[in-house]
Amino acid sequence: MSSIGQSIVMALTVTVNKYASSNLQAVAYRKKDPKSPPNSAAAATRRGLLLSSLAAAEASLxxxxxxxxxxxxxxxxxxxEKNDKExxxxxxxxxYKDYFELVEGTxxxxxxxxxxxxxxxxxxWLKSNK
Structure with a gap:
């Protein structure tokens, strides 16, 4: 992965972790409903899905x-190369033109x-550059 891609993935991971942990703290103070699934598993699933989709997107960029x-x-x-040749x-x-013209006589x-x-x-060279 490129460094830009790694930075994006890390930023998104930090953001997702921040919100996931704040949601877990808010839920911890509420009464737990026995029918609802644990939030840590849901957050991990969301995080994994998000990271895998980012990795797939990054692979094509x-x-x-x-x-x-x-x-x-x-x-x-x-x-x-063109500029060097010119x-x-x-x-x-x-x-060299003057020298070549001098040599031309001999x-x-x-x-x-x-x-x-x-x-x-x-x-x-003299024929092509006169």
Whole structure:
């Protein structure tokens, strides 16, 4: 059970116990009717029914909250990755464009089959970012 659910169950248990014990004290001063069932058993039955219904209700609540939280975390992670990628591309454009253009002159002097993978990647980057 979640901590919120435990707090709710405890608060309701305290409330039910408070009223059940005050009812028992009020009944203790009255004359007892032999036909009526004992109040402690009735209170225990009511308390058990209430707690079991709360536990059943609590069991279904965390699923929707957990799903909502997972959806939020997934969306947040996607946004963070997108922002990181955009920031990195902006950084590359500001800081490497001049250098890559300088290197481009020496790369173009080489033949295509003599280019390394890095040099090919630099040319591709310059084509896509001009």
């Amino acid at each position: 965390p699923d929707s909250r957990t799903l909502l939280l997972q959806k939020y975390l997934k969306k947040s992670e996607e946004n963070r 920031r990195l591309e902006s950084y590359y454009k500001r800081n 790369i173009k002097a080489k033949q295509q089959d003599q280019l390394s993978d890095t040099e090919k990647a630099i040319l591709d």
